Amino acid sequence: MFDTLSGYIINNPTFSIAVFITILPIALTIIRKAFLDQSLRLLFCYLVIKLIIDFVMLYYASARMNNLMFYNLSIPLFYALLGGMFYFKFNGQRQRRLLVVSILGFCVFSTWDIVNSNENLEDLKEHRIVLYAKTVEGILVISLILAYFYEIIKSLKIPNLLTFPFFWVCSGLLLYYSSLIFVAPVLHYAYTWKDPMELGMAESIPSIFETVCALLFSVGIYHYSPKDYAK
Amino acid sequence: MQNSEELKWALLIASLAMLAMAFCMISFVMYYQKRRFEEEKRINDIEKNYNRLLLDTALNSEETERRRIAQDLHDDIGTMLSLTKLSLNQLSKLVGNSGDEKEESIMKKSQSLVEETILHVRRITRDLVPTTLERFGLMEAIEEFIHKLEEDSNLVISFQSNTEEFPRQGQKLELTLYRIMQELVNNAIKHASCTKIDIALEIDEEMIGLRVTDNGVGFDPEKIKESNLAGLGLLGIESRLAIVNGTVQYEQPAKGGSSAIARIPVNPASGNKPEPLHPFRRERVNI
Numbered sequence: 001m002f003d004t005l006s007g008y009i010i011n012n013p014t015f016s017i018a019v020f021i022t023i024l025p026i027a028l029t030i031i032r033k034a035f036l037d038q039s040l041r042l043l044f045c046y047l048v049i050k051l052i053i054d055f056v057m058l059y060y061a062s063a064r065m066n067n068l069m070f071y072n073l074s075i076p077l078f079y080a081l082l083g084g085m086f087y088f089k090f091n092g093q094r095q096r097r098l099l100v101v102s103i104l105g106f107c108v109f110s111t112w113d114i115v116n117s118n119e120n121l122e123d124l125k126e127h128r129i130v131l132y133a134k135t136v137e138g139i140l141v142i143s144l145i146l147a148y149f150y151e152i153i154k155s156l157k158i159p160n161l162l163t164f165p166f167f168w169v170c171s172g173l174l175l176y177y178s179s180l181i182f183v184a185p186v187l188h189y190a191y192t193w194k195d196p197m198e199l200g201m202a203e204s205i206p207s208i209f210e211t212v213c214a215l216l217f218s219v220g221i222y223h224y225s226p227k228d229y230a231k
Numbered sequence: 232m233q234n235s236e237e238l239k240w241a242l243l244i245a246s247l248a249m250l251a252m253a254f255c256m257i258s259f260v261m262y263y264q265k266r267r268f269e270e271e272k273r274i275n276d277i278e279k280n281y282n283r284l285l286l287d288t289a290l291n292s293e294e295t296e297r298r299r300i301a302q303d304l305h306d307d308i309g310t311m312l313s314l315t316k317l318s319l320n321q322l323s324k325l326v327g328n329s330g331d332e333k334e335e336s337i338m339k340k341s342q343s344l345v346e347e348t349i350l351h352v353r354r355i356t357r358d359l360v361p362t363t364l365e366r367f368g369l370m371e372a373i374e375e376f377i378h379k380l381e382e383d384s385n386l387v388i389s390f391q392s393n394t395e396e397f398p399r400q401g402q403k404l405e406l407t408l409y410r411i412m413q414e415l416v417n418n419a420i421k422h423a424s425c426t427k428i429d430i431a432l433e434i435d436e437e438m439i440g441l442r443v444t445d446n447g448v449g450f451d452p453e454k455i456k457e458s459n460l461a462g463l464g465l466l467g468i469e470s471r472l473a474i475v476n477g478t479v480q481y482e483q484p485a486k487g488g489s490s491a492i493a494r495i496p497v498n499p500a501s502g503n504k505p506e507p508l509h510p511f512r513r514e515r516v517n518i
Contacts, residue, residue: 149260156271161261171257178253182245186238197235202242209250 001063008062018210019054022047025217034165034224038088043169043217046081050074066193068127072117075130076110079103079137082173086144089166090151102140109133117188129191134184138177145170168220172213179209287474294406301359304352312349319345354379361409369405370397373412373430386420392432399500400439407471408432408441408495411479414464415443415491423447425488439497444490452481468493 009016026047034040053074060067083103090096110133115121117130148170152158161167183199183206190197319342326334357363364372370392377388399405412430419425425447433440452465468491472479477495484490 146256149256153260153264153267156264156267158264159268161264167260174253174257175250178249179246181249182242186242199242200239202239202246205243205246205250 005059005062008058012061014204014207016058018207018214019051019058021211021214022051022054025214025221026051028218028221032221032224033226034221036226037165037224039085039166040169040221040224042081042085042088046078046085047214047217049077049081066125066127068129068191069124072110072114072127072130072133075133075137076107079106079110079140082141083144085169086148089148091155095147099144106133106136106140109136126193129184129187131185131188134187135181138181138184141173141177142181145174163223165220165224168216168223172216172220175216176206176209176213180206283474286470290471290474297359301356304356304359309349309352309356312345312352316342316345316349361406364405364409365402368397368399369408370432372405372409373432376409376413376416377430380416380420384420386425387427388416388430389428390430390432392434394434397432397434401498401500404439404475404495404498407475407477408439408493411468411471411493412441412443414468418464419443419445419447419489422450423489434497437497439495441493441495442490444484444488446486446488449483449487449489450481451483 026044029035029040029044029047035044053070057067057070060070080103083099083106087096087099090099110130113130113133117128118126120126148166152161152167158164158167183202186199186202190199190203319338323335323338323342326338361372363375373390377390380386381388400408416428416430419428423445425445427446429442429444431440431442431444433442468479471477472493472495475495475498477493479491479493482490482492
């Protein structure tokens with residue numbers, strides 16, 4: 001088992017690095033006690049769950065088993081956690097209400113998409129990636145980031161963005177979801193058990209930016225200071 | 232096969248374009264935020280300078296008005312009182328010759344009232360314009376102020392300085408320190424119910440420190456500032472200090488009472504000696 005897994009990791013460095021780099025922001029969150037902030041606590045949960053899911057998927061992939069079910073199930077869960085992060089950052093009640101509605105609506109939508117994309121849900125071997133949900137998740141997260149950036153510019157409460165943890169978190173997410181938004185719907189057609197299609201470099205870009213995203217999370221968490229957040 | 236290749240390229244280009252947009256967005260937010268902060272800071276600086284100028288002008292006007300009143304008191308009322316005193320002296324001689332005791336007693340009472348009024352006018356004139364400050368400097372002015380206060384009350388006021396020869400400072404700075412000292416001592420007398428006041432004046436290479444400590448009831452400066460009227464004196468001190476880049480700090484010593492420390496950067500007097508502040512000359516005060 002270990003040999004198969006390590007062989008798979010060595011043969012797929014881009015994907016494997018994207019999985020294990022998540023350990024860095026998790027460790028930094030614990031060291032810098034970033035979980036004291038509500039938003040960063042949710043980010044911590046997101047990172048831990050992501051690491052577990054990614055590792056399980058890596059194991060399944062190395063064992064030549066279909067792991068796309070985990071990918072599909074992670075979509076609403078990740079959006080709920082990332083959306084929750086923004087819930088604590090937005091000041092307006094209307095924005096918060098819209099955010100809660102979008103989380104609930106997206107959970108329903110992604111469930112429908114899983115059912116819609118798979119004729120037979122019980123056939124886990126032939127399970128396929130959702131067609132729309134990942135792209136919609138990307139659009140929603142990018143919209144939340146842009147709305148938050150607008151609020152930052154409007155309120156002028158943060159004197160130096162480069163030392164503000166959540167700015168780095170938003171930048172990482174913006175890059176990751178931007179790299180994924182066009183690739184995500186194509187994955188539905190490319191990742192099939194019987195006739196998979198190689199996407200070449202386009203396939204690696206989201207993984208590269210997943211790594212970049214984790215690094216930017218780390219920079220943000222590194223700048224976190226419990227003293228500043230106590231105000 | 233060809234379609235698959237085209238799809239790969241299209242995906243790659245679209246993803247890269249999206250990433251470029253994301254990079255631009257992040258850079259724009261950073262740049263725009265920085266620019267807005269700079270603009271905001273510039274506006275704040277302009278507003279601050281304007282307020283400072285306004286305050287400076289108001290304090291200048293106040294000093295000019297004090298001088299004008301002192302001058303009018305001295306030139307008009309003072310002169311008339313001196314003439315009245317002279318006339319009363321002449322009249323006193325005439326009354327003395329007549330030998331009427333009742334008339335003599337009324338005359339003496341009138342003379343003493345006029346003399347008392349002359350003294351009051353002199354005191355008010357000196358209070359309005361601190362001529363000792365201009366002529367001899369801060370230490371002498373504070374000593375004179377203490378001497379006058381001790382004459383009129385049972386207070387014990389001590390004054391000490393870390394130097395025997397306190398170097399002369401700019402006119403504005405000396406006047407600011409003097410007025411602050413006056414305000415702090417008056418506050419202690421009016422509100423602290425104290426029996427002892429210590430005034431300390433310290434100077435080093437960079438800063439001048441003025442400390443006024445009393446053994447009264449003490450106070451919480453934040454609470455006083457919050458109440459509109461009661462905090463006017465403290466606000467006045469802060470306003471005066473803002474003009475000379477000074478700071479003030481209030482403390483509550485463990486043994487009771489209160490202590491205020493004003494610190495102002497040293498600003499030695501320029502080579503040419505300033506014109507003495509004197510009520511006899513009609514001129515504008517250049518503080």
